[in-house]
Amino acid sequence: MSRVTHLPKLHLTAQQALITTEENNTADGRRLSKPAPWQEVMPVLPVHLRRLISNLPSNLLEKLEEIRLRQNRSLIVGLPDEDSFVSQNGVPVKNPGEAYLVTADDIQRVTQLISGCSLYALEEELKNGFITLPGGHRVGLTGKTVVEGGRVKMLKYISGLNIRISREVNGIATPLLSYLIDHKSGSIHHTLIFSPPRCGKTTLLRDIIHQLSNGIPELNFPGQVIGVVDERSELAGCYRGIPQRDVGVRTDVLDGCPKAEGMFMLLRSMSPQVIATDEIGGPEDFAALEGVFNAGVKVLTTVHAASLTELANRPALNNLLNMRLIERFVLLGRSRGIGTIEKIIDGKTMRPL
Amino acid sequence: MLKLLGSIVVTIAGGLTGMVIARSYSLRPVELRYLQSALQMLETEITYTATPLAEALGLVAARADNRVAPLFEQTRAELLSMSGCTAGEAWENALRKFYPQSALLTCDFSILRSLGSALGISDSRDQSKHLRLAMEQIGMEINRAESNALRHVKLWNYLGFLGGLVIVLLFY
CATH class of the missing domain: 3.40.50.300 (P-loop containing nucleotide triphosphate hydrolases)
Known part of the structure; x- marks a missing residue:
């Protein structure tokens, strides 16, 4: 049985955050103006991480594929051909020592935000190890699995997250x-x-x-x-x-x-x-x-x-x-x-x- | 004549003060009861239909009594604003605004506050446990608040009025 889950609409007003990802949805759900793909995932990050990511150079942001958060390890953004650590100020760095260290609190906040503060509504998704965000972006999760009868029942102590930014590329086919x-x-x-x-x-x-x-x-x-x-x-x-x-x-x-x-x-x-x-x-x-x-x-x-x-x-x-x-x-x-x-x-x- | 008028005013003032204090005693069990039933609704939404928290809070706010609805409505609004705060923080912020306008006491406040820290962060079985615990604690407070109300409402209703009279008699 699959459970239909509803995530709350990701709304973000200009005063509350640095990046506006206001979606002007019409009554029938059609989208009028579209934010950049990376902006669509910003609402699931806590404010200081939003600021950090949005400070990245814009040519990098355009190509951004993944944001990887691993507890107590460096923040990494995935690009098409490489990955890069990100410093405290949102500058891409090569040395993991200079990078922003993801805290337990960050992980917990992101986990709550991706679930719309409703982890109980996503039990099926947690079993599969990923959650889909509005806009079709996907967040992969790792942590400790709770196994019951040989099958994964639940994911607890979530410690690693991979936010994958999906994009439409018209004409590649x-x-x-x-x-x-x-x-x-x-x-x-x-x-x-x-x-x-x-x-x-x-x-x-x-x-x-x-x-x-x-x-x-x-x-x-x-x-x-x-x-x-x-x-x-x-x-x-x-x-x-x-x-x-x-x-x-x-x-x-x-x-x-x-x-x-x-x-x-x-x-x-x-x-x-x-x-x-x-x-x-x-x-x-x-x-x-x-x-x-x-x-x-x-x-x-x-x-x-x-x-x-x-x-x-x-x-x-x-x-x-x-x-x-x-x-x-x-x-x-x-x-x-x-x-x-x-x-x-x-x-x-x-x-x- | 002026003396008589003054004494009437003092008596009425005393009586009204007494009624205001009595009212706060009689309101607390009422509000607690509303809160309890609102939490019951929230539990149903979470465990049976797995409604996402923001939506569930909206449904509860729409159906709950006006006295307690703002707590749920504000939490919902804060969650939907996607300002990056967690359910616990949204709940606590809303609670801090709600508490001074309510007849609740600090013990009620702390029950609700500890509920907030668990809101939305676990599976539905766990959520149900936390909500039930809070409802049970509120239930105990209701009993206490009701027996308090029984004693204090009458007491203060008379005491205010009689206090006013005493003052009048002393100075007349």
């Missing part, structure tokens, strides 16, 4: 699209995008969904009805069920729903032409995928793996590979920046295209 479209069926090929973590899978998938859903006139491709199962609220960044990211005009989003169950729910209820999910992993996901592959809809999904061999080494995936159902494999890397499309492999011949 464009070079890939002509490989995915199957003009014979008037739809797309079954596609699996794989890469190690932090290579932009989710961002790419979001852009593919956005473009396919709206239709691509240059490729003479009409818009498709797309069903998205967004278990971790990362793809569409739903806040109270309303996508905060642009996922296209013909896209239906099941937010916070377990993937296996969600795919069948969409199949039965929303008659999608394409079903998209992010980060399949569990055996139940693969079992469900097998069902969906043969149900007349196209599947678009991602998985963590660095190579085809790694994919094949995972028993559940290997089974799927042997069935030769996936028609396109896309490998992402960082060789020319995040989201570099390294390889596109034809699933029938297993040769690069």
Whole structure:
């Protein structure tokens, strides 16, 4: 069972903090003006950390990917190709000794703020080790796990946090699209995008969904009805069920729903032409995928793996590979920046295209 | 004539003072009762529907009696302002504003204050325990406040009036 959680709207007025991230939401939840991605996560930081981060040089802030807080250790910000310590005054430094030391109080405050001071409402999320913020940003958590009956029941003594800033990059999928479209069926090929973590899978998938859903006139491709199962609220960044990211005009989003169950729910209820999910992993996901592959809809999904061999080494995936159902494999890397499309492999011949 | 008028004024003043003191005695159990039921609502919101704290506080503020609603409303407002304060701090700030306007005593204040430090920081079972503890403590205070009220309300109502009379008689 998944519990729908509501985080309070992150509102921040100019007097109270240094950075304004006022979201001018209309009554139907559409967003009028948008703050920079890094500004969207500022409300979850205590005031002194907000000041520290916003003092960073602006070229660095634009590229900011992660803010890592580890108790009693130095504050680190993650950038595309490196990470950097941050000093007391918000200056990037190389030496961890000069960096701001994250205190127990900082961790506790951030933990409270990311949960909207309602940890009890996020028990399910704490079990999974991450919390999604309004805007689709994700906070990873580590600490001491409480295990009951061999399963993680709760995370206590939270001591490490990683705030990952998600961003929309319009158009990064464009070079890939002509490989995915199957003009014979008037739809797309079954596609699996794989890469190690932090290579932009989710961002790419979001852009593919956005473009396919709206239709691509240059490729003479009409818009498709797309069903998205967004278990971790990362793809569409739903806040109270309303996508905060642009996922296209013909896209239906099941937010916070377990993937296996969600795919069948969409199949039965929303008659999608394409079903998209992010980060399949569990055996139940693969079992469900097998069902969906043969149900007349196209599947678009991602998985963590660095190579085809790694994919094949995972028993559940290997089974799927042997069935030769996936028609396109896309490998992402960082060789020319995040989201570099390294390889596109034809699933029938297993040769690069 | 002037003397008579003065003595009437003194008697009335004495009587009113007595009534004001009596009222504070009779109000305290009433407010405590309202607080108890508001906390009960909060517990329900937290344990059964896992409503986020700010929203839960809003619902409680809307349904609770006007005498205690500001405490919940202000905590909610402070939480929503995202000024970076925790639920405990928001609660304490609201409590400090609420306390002087209420009929509560320091012992009630400290019960509510210690509840605040636990608000929102743990799973629902733990939250429920803290809320129940506070409700139980408030329940004990209600009993004490009621027996106090029973004795003191009558006492002060008479005492103020009679005190006024005594002063009049002494100086007449």
